[in-house]
Amino acid sequence: MKLYRSAIEAEGAEVIGYENIKYNLAESSVRDRSMADLGVELKGLGLPYAQDHFGMTKLRELIAKQSGAHVETDHIMVTAGASAALFIVALTLLEKGDHIVITRPNYCTNIETPEAIGCDITFVELNYDNAFRVDIDYLESVVTPKTKYVSLTCPNNPDGSMLTLEELNRIIQIVERNRTYLLVDETYREMAHENLLPVAATLSDRVISVSSVSKSYGVPGIRIGWIHCQDAGLMESFLCAKEQMSIHGSILDETVAYETLLQRDAWMAEAMQEILEGKRIVSEWVASDPHIDWVEPQGGTTCFARIDGSLNIDYDEFYKRLLEVYGAYVGPGHWFGFSKNYMRIGFAWNDMDSLKRGLDGISKNIRDFI
Incomplete structure (x- = not known):
């Protein structure tokens, strides 16, 4: 399996250099938080040789509790971010x-890892x-019992589209009927603007959910995500892959993630105010x-805005300028x-004044090219 760096990476x-960017509109998370925001003291934290390979027990218990009724701790495996979770799923389930x-x-990981493995992708x-909606009729027509899994992201990255609960249940019925799996990247699930969907893995043992604390909570630096699945045999297989990669996770990172999720209700209420205000500003700009x-x-x-395609713009020069x-x-x-x-x-990582200035820069730059 040969891997290549994706364009987004x-x-x-971090490659351009944050110090070289005044208005960073490329970030897909809420504003970054600091250790001071946690209000936790780590000096007394023990650093044992090893811990539960599935992840810190109290962290998994908290994720399970916050995922909904009847979720068991054994349904959760902590990973080094959602990207590692997605890689583990692909590495475990797919062959050339x-x-x-x-x-x-x-x-990118949802596409490029299966491509590197050499999969036949539809x-x-x-x-x-x-409106970036999933054509479920078409999806149903291409899924067969030979399909290893269906992969989707909800809310979608980059366009922010979402499935309805009825649509999600219909897709689950399709994978159940074909005895395959559904992988749902739920990294942005908690940031639904109106109707919050349930964790997809709670709806069927044929569903694998992946999420993290990076985007919704503004702590991407600790690299903590998780896999959620009811299938015990499959979770054991995922653990085999994790153990070959890292054995277990960082106790420091998992402790910070635990303290972060303890503050979920307050933090998410604050974040949603910023998200909706940022979306309002972008709407007015458009x-x-x-x-x-x-x-x-x-x-x-995030949104996936577009510039009028009829304009004669050199986009390499456009983005550089x-x-x-x-x-x-x-x-x-x-x-x-x-x-x-x-x-x-x-539209949620910057302060609102910087967001407005960045958007104004895009408009001015367009006018400079036409």
């Missing part, structure tokens, strides 16, 4: 030549004209600029396999 803000169904656009394309349109996101912290002249940095469409007139714009 090779061109990320296996068939998999993936919605696109999607987070993409369910999400497009602007259909309405004011005739060269920009979007599909209003239903969840998460956007950063150098206006200090604004966005996620160009090629990060997600789309043309470069699409942009992922994050």
Whole structure:
């Protein structure tokens, strides 16, 4: 299996240098938090040789409790971020030549790891004209008993579209009927703007849910995510992969994640105010600029706006100048396999004044090119 760096990683803000970006609109999370926000003292924390390989017990118990009724601790395995969880699922379930169904656009790991393994991939394309909705009739037509799993993200990254509960249940019925699995990347689930879906893995033992504390809680630096699945045999297989990668997780990181999730209710209420205010600002910006349109996101912290495709713009130069002249940095469409007139714009990481200034820079930059 040969892996390559994805564009989103090779061109990320940490590569550009945060010090070189004035208005960072490429981030897909809420604002970063500090250790001071946790209010926890770590000096007395023991650092034993090893711990439960599935993850710190009290952290798994808390994740299970917050996932809904009848969720058992054994349904949860802690990983080094959601990206590691997604890699573990692919590494465990897929071999070269296996068939998999993936919605696109999607987070890079959901696509590039199966590609590196050499899978036969059928993409369910999400497009602007259909408001980035999943074509479930088409999905049903391409899933067979030979399909290893169906992979989707909800809310979607980068466009913020969501499934309804009825749609999610219909997809679960499709995978159950074919005796395959459904992988749901739920990294942004708690940031639904209106209707919060249940954790998908609570609905069927054929569903694998993946999430993390990075995006919703603003603590990406501790690298804590998890896999949620009711199938004990499958969880054991996932553990085998984890043990080959890291044996167990960092006690420091898992302690910080535990303290973070203890404050979930207060933190999420605060975050949702920022998210909805940021979305309102982007909505007003789109309405004011005739060269920009979007599909209003239903969840998460990003939208997938697009510049009028009829404009004659050199987008490589456009993004270069956007950063150098206006200090604004966005996620160009090629990060997600789309043309470069699409942009992922994050609206919850910056303070609202910086968000407005960054958006204004995009509009000014467009006018400079036409």
